[in-house]
Amino acid sequence: MKYLYLFAFAALFWACSESNMAGGTSEEAEGIVAIKDREVAGVTQKGPFLVGSSVTIQELDGKTLIQTGRSFKTSVKTNLGDFAVKNVNLASQYALLEVNGYFRNEVTGKNSEGMISLNALTDLTNRNNVNVNVLTHLETDRVLNLVQKQGMSFADAKKQAESEIFSSFSFTSVLEFPEDIDIFSGGNGDALFALSVLMLGNGSVADFSERLALAARSFAENGEWHGQEKAEVADWAYQIESEENAKNVENSTLSRIWENVDSWNPLYEQTYFNAPYIDGFLYLFWINEYNLGPCDKNHSGNMKKVANPHSKYFNKEFVCYYNDDYRCTDDGIGCRWLLAE
The missing domain is CATH 1.20.5 (Single alpha-helices involved in coiled-coils or other helix-helix interfaces)
Structure with missing residues (x-):
């Protein structure tokens, strides 16, 4: 026996x-994979967060994405917003990064007068680098909503949330994950910087925080951003982008923004980043919000009224201008909507 x-x-x-x-x-x-002894690094950008800003990695439950209470903390190392957290050990591959602090204000050229917080939700399975920015912040609550309330997988929720956000800003050419984008990397970095400028506007840090919170809540609930505040952003985008393209305009807002960003390059060192080109992204944003439609050779001379009732240009007429001397592009080069006066 x-x-x-x-x-x-x-x-x-x-x-x-x-x-x-x-x-x-x-x-x-x-599909839950524990993270062992990992170094997680990246950049934190509104404009860049200032040295000393706090960075926290929150552990998330692999099934529910609820915070477990375990975290790893560090601070931003330089005024370019970079950070690194060593010896990260998590029960799952899903993590929430949070940055809180002051940032370089690209519109005023000064350090921000108040502190802000931005988040990023990520899958660390095959990555060690996670950037935290306005795009990652806007998608965070939307992903959580899709996973926790609608039962979607993390990967599918991320894909849907990013598509919705890019579409809302008319940045359909952006193909990278938001946590991979750096405002100084060119290409998609230009789109991210345009978004950062749009959300900041010419108001206070409190105004920015409120606008960002309203947009994030709208995305979380509906996958779209609607409301009066979006029309206000579109009006500001129209004003500064059109100002840049007007004749005999000195010291335009966009020129000042470019100079401010260029001044962030460290002194006495070879320049290693250039101010992003954002004019075309601003143009795409405001014509979409005004519902003006295409402007090209086939629409030259067409008149259309602004259809957004929240815009201060509501019912104002715009005309499609086509210049035979230039190649017509979607971002307003060679053909663009102009306010009919």
């Missing part, structure tokens, strides 16, 4: 071992 019990125990042990070898742990079978 003793040998029978030993045989049964050995058989059970072997079956369990076979199960673990074939399928791993139950968490692995459900």
